[in-house]
């Protein structure tokens with residue numbers, strides 16, 4: 001047998017393949033089918049890529065992306081899948097892949113069960129767009145059915161939350177308080193109304209070795225304390241369906257109005273008066289006028305692109321607004337002083353000796369993730385204007401003479417408008 005075509009097999013299985021998914025769909029079955037096909041058609045399998053438990057609507061699947069990179073580098077020339085829906089269930093993406101990306105990179109695609117082989121002039125290839133559309137429709141249909149089933153359960157009085165709020169356990173349809181945890185909740189409300197901040201309460205609970213709601217967390221965080229203080233479930237009102245996805249392909253969510261949300265009565269841990277009192281205090285504290293921080297409005301989330309907002313007193317933090325609104329972003333909050341120190345040391349590492357007072361005049365914006373910060377500067381260097389990468393500035397110099405004097409800003413650290421990344425946090 002002449003084994004000339006280096007190929008890869010791609011396997012994928014997820015929940016969107018339906019509850020009635022058969023054994024024939026399993027990763028093992030897909031592997032056996034594809035290897036047998038390759039052996040009988042003279043294709044040498046050099047790599048295998050598998051995404052188990054990831055939806056076909058998701059494009060950033062680790063193994064799938066790795067396979068595309070391997071194809072891009074020319075390490076593989078043939079891709080074998082069981083059917084087109086393994087590659088993607090999004091008909092727009094799959095169309096782009098089949099019509100542009102694979103041909104541009106000289107990749108032959110074989111979808112064994114669909115009879116698709118782009119290396120041959122088969123009539124079945126022409127039905128690929130129709131198949132892709134059907135695969136997409138299947139996901140839309142499943143998504144609609146799942147949403148209808150959840151709504152029906154909610155209307156019938158079932159608590160459909162995937163995670164039960166701290167202090168409660170699931171009890172049939174509804175929730176029942178857990179006595180020890182309910183005491184912790186009462187204590188949090190008591191401490192807060194007595195004037196303690198979120199972080200002070202979190203430190204007290206951690207010091208007293210009270211297990212945090214999430215077992216994975218070492219101690220209590222101010223965000224967890226804030227979340228508990230804001231949750232009306234402790235006053236007996238469980239709110240369901242407070243957010244919804246914008247579309248079945250889009251991970252963005254929108255917040256539903258209180259009238260649209262579904263409300264249940266559950267056993268209360270604190271009185272309504274105690275809850276309302278805590279909300280009044282929180283509102284007063286969080287909206288207290290405080291001087292605007294220079295980084296306010298300048299920092300963007302490196303994970304989801306939303307603006308990071310400054311909040312909390314006295315230790316002010318940057319929090320992703322997307323994460324706060326429940327868009328699924330996992331970028332953690334960060335103390336603003338940590339970021340400031342990081343920016344300074346990063347600029348110094350890049351031989352830009354600036355004083356802390358000059359930072360507001362120098363930094364245009366920052367994109368940050370948990371471990372990196374991409375700093376965009378706004379000044380231009382007169383000595384570098386000949387550089388094609390940094391065209392001459394058309395606007396007047398950004399820093400005025402009095403500002404230069406005030407901040408100790410000199411022509412020496414008058415840098416080009418560019419950005420660099422630092423692994424500094």
Ligand SMILES: [Zn+2]
Pocket residue numbers: 301302303304305306320321322323329330331
């Ligand atoms: Zn974010």
